[in-house]
Amino acid sequence: xxxxxxxxxxxxxxxxxxxxxxxxxxxxxxxxxxxxxxxxxxxxxxxxxxxxxxxxxxxxxxxxxxxxxxxxxxxxxxxxxxxxxxxxxxxxxxxxxxxxxxxxxxxxxxxxxxxxxxxxxxxxxxxxxxxxxxxxxxxxxxxxxxxxxxxxxxxxxxxxxxxxxxxxxxxxxxxxxxxxxxxxxxxxx
Amino acid sequence: xxxxxxxxxxxxxxxxxxxxxxxxxxxxxxxxxxxxxxxxxxxxxxxxxxxxxxxxxxxxxxxxxxxxxxxxxxxxxxxxxxxxxxxxxxxxxxxxxxxxxxxxxxxxxxxxxxxxxxxxxxxxxxxxxxxxxxxxxxxxxxxxxxxxxxxxxxxxxxxxxxxxxxxxxxxxxxxxxxxxxxxxxxxxx
Numbered sequence: 001x002x003x004x005x006x007x008x009x010x011x012x013x014x015x016x017x018x019x020x021x022x023x024x025x026x027x028x029x030x031x032x033x034x035x036x037x038x039x040x041x042x043x044x045x046x047x048x049x050x051x052x053x054x055x056x057x058x059x060x061x062x063x064x065x066x067x068x069x070x071x072x073x074x075x076x077x078x079x080x081x082x083x084x085x086x087x088x089x090x091x092x093x094x095x096x097x098x099x100x101x102x103x104x105x106x107x108x109x110x111x112x113x114x115x116x117x118x119x120x121x122x123x124x125x126x127x128x129x130x131x132x133x134x135x136x137x138x139x140x141x142x143x144x145x146x147x148x149x150x151x152x153x154x155x156x157x158x159x160x161x162x163x164x165x166x167x168x169x170x171x172x173x174x175x176x177x178x179x180x181x182x183x184x185x186x187x188x189x
Numbered sequence: 190x191x192x193x194x195x196x197x198x199x200x201x202x203x204x205x206x207x208x209x210x211x212x213x214x215x216x217x218x219x220x221x222x223x224x225x226x227x228x229x230x231x232x233x234x235x236x237x238x239x240x241x242x243x244x245x246x247x248x249x250x251x252x253x254x255x256x257x258x259x260x261x262x263x264x265x266x267x268x269x270x271x272x273x274x275x276x277x278x279x280x281x282x283x284x285x286x287x288x289x290x291x292x293x294x295x296x297x298x299x300x301x302x303x304x305x306x307x308x309x310x311x312x313x314x315x316x317x318x319x320x321x322x323x324x325x326x327x328x329x330x331x332x333x334x335x336x337x338x339x340x341x342x343x344x345x346x347x348x349x350x351x352x353x354x355x356x357x358x359x360x361x362x363x364x365x366x367x368x369x370x371x372x373x374x375x376x377x378x
Contacts, residue, residue, distance in 0.1 A: 029302040030265040032258040059247035063255035063265065069221040070256065076219040078248070113218040 001175040003037055004153065005189050008176055014185040018158065020178060026153060027060040027125050035067045038175060042123065042151040043071035045173045049148040051121045053077060055114070055140070057107055057132050061124040064153065068123055077114060079107040079136060092142045094135035099128065107135045109143075116144035127152040127174060130161025137170075149173060190230055190364040193342065194378050196223060197365055203374040207347065209367060215342060216249040216314050224256045227364060231312065231340040232260035234362050238337040240310045242266060244303070244329070246296055246321050250313040253342065257312055266303060268296040268325060281331045283324035288317065296324045298332075305333035316341040316363060319350025326359075338362060 013021040025031035051072055056065040057079040065076045082093075083105060091108040098105060114120075122136050133150055140147050147170065155162050155174035158181070165172045180188050202210040214220035240261055245254040246268040254265045271282075272294060280297040287294060303309075311325050322339055329336050336359065344351050344363035347370070354361045369377050 023299065024301070028266065028269070028299060030255060030258070030267070032255070032262055032264060035255055036259060058249075059251060059267070059269075062248060062251045063267075066219060066221070066224055066252035067255050067259065069219070070225060070259070073221055075221060076252065077217065078219070078252075080217070080248075110212065110217060112213070 001037070001041055004034070004176045007031070007034060008154065008178070009187060012187065014181055014187065018156070018181055020154070020156070020181070020187065022154065030063055035064060038064060038153055039068035039071050041175055042068045042121070042173070046121050046149055046151065047072075049121070050119045051148050053114070053118045053120050053145075054123055055079070055109070055120050055136055056123045057081070057136060060126075061132075064125055065123045068121075068151070072121070075113075077109055079109045079139065082106045082108055092139040094138040096131045096135040098131065107132075107139070109139050111143070114139065114143040114145050118143065118145040119148050120145050121148050122150045123152075124150075125153045127155040127161045127165075127172075128159040130159075130164055133161065133165060151175075154178065190226070192226055193223070193365040196220070197343065197367070198376060201376065203370055203376065207345070207370055209343070209345070209370070209376065211343065219252055224253060227253060227342055228257035228260050230364055231257045231310070231362070235310050235338055235340065236261075238310070239308045240337050242303070242307045242309050242334075243312055244268070244298070244309050244325055245312045246270070246325060249315075253314055254312045257310075257340070261310070264302075266298055268298045268328065271295045271297055281328040283327040285320045285324040287320065296321070296328070298328050300332070303328070303332040303334050307332065307334040308337050309334050310337050311339045312341075313339075314342045316344040316350045316354075316361075317348040319348075319353055322350065322354060340364075343367065 011024045054065045054076045069076045093108045149171035152174040155177045157177040157179045200213045243254045243265045258265045282297045338360035341363040344366045346366040346368045
């Protein structure tokens with residue numbers, strides 16, 4: 001999506017180690033218009049897939065999911081992050097490694113809110129190593145829910161998450177894919 | 190707001206200790222229509238107050254803030270929760286006690302995204318002891334920003350947060366105020 005690529009080029013900040021900071025409009029301060037456009041684009045891409053639930057993980061995926069849900073007119077369920085691996089019996093859970101924070105966490109969703117009749121669109125702001133999406137897929141599979149696809153705002157194409165998901169046949173739609181970050185900090189799509 | 194009170198009566202679950210679970214529509218699974226109505230109502234209440242930024246705290250406030258922002262057409266900034274009290278120099282921060290989780294945390298907002306020209310509406314899903322809102326007020330005050338008001342979906346009127354904020358002259362609009370939960374688990378507004 002050209003609009004999002006332009007926002008990244010204009011407002012993104014490149015930091016050492018392949019880090020692209022977009023917290024002026026995507027995941028700390030949030031530009032309402034960017035969210036609206038992203039929500040509409042996810043709807044355009046997945047409107048014919050019978051999606052009846054949007055699933056994401058806290059925290060920064062929630063806003064995008066809730067705005068997109070206004071177009072799809074379906075509920076959102078967000079996975080909560082828990083530090084402990086002791087999980088109540090009425091929860092689906094997946095253990096996930098966060099490369100960003102360098103730690104492991106457990107994501108959980110109540111069994112009440114996900115089941116075999118659900119046709120799910122997973123939404124998140126970023127895709128890098130794909131750990132969060134893999135965790136959500138595992139939870140969907142525990143619930144017997146169907147994964148219609150994955151909608152991502154920004155994919156880091158130079159990390160392996162996107163490749164792994166596509167190889168497994170997941171329909172992954174990333175609205176901006178950063179192919180590389182040059183030595184000079186230049187972003188290419 | 191009658192619509193929200195009806196949702197609480199129909200779908201809320203009362204647990205021992207004055208806990209009202211509304212995670213089927215408000216803060217785990219999210220009913221897109223409830224969020225839309227809440228967002229519109231906040232807009233109706235605060236549309237003439239010159240609000241140019243919505244501030245909330247992760248995680249469950251983010252969705253409501255982002256949907257409301259679509260009516261106000263203003264940016265959202267959400268405070269992040271940090272376990273450490275070592276805070277970078279470029280952050281505003283406030284130390285907050287969570288009665289729900291029985292621990293302390295630090296909420297932080299980048300100094301880049303809040304300043305003296307900001308006229309802020311604070312939005313959150315729940316108000317009980319008011320600690321989160323107090324923390325956000327402290328951050329607004331550090332930034333020199335103006336607080337226009339506080340919009341809350343559900344206030345627990347039998348806890349002290351609402352009283353404390355109103356006594357300090359804060360314009361607090363809670364869309365549903367739970368006055369009491371009877372011995373039999375009956376909720377009254």
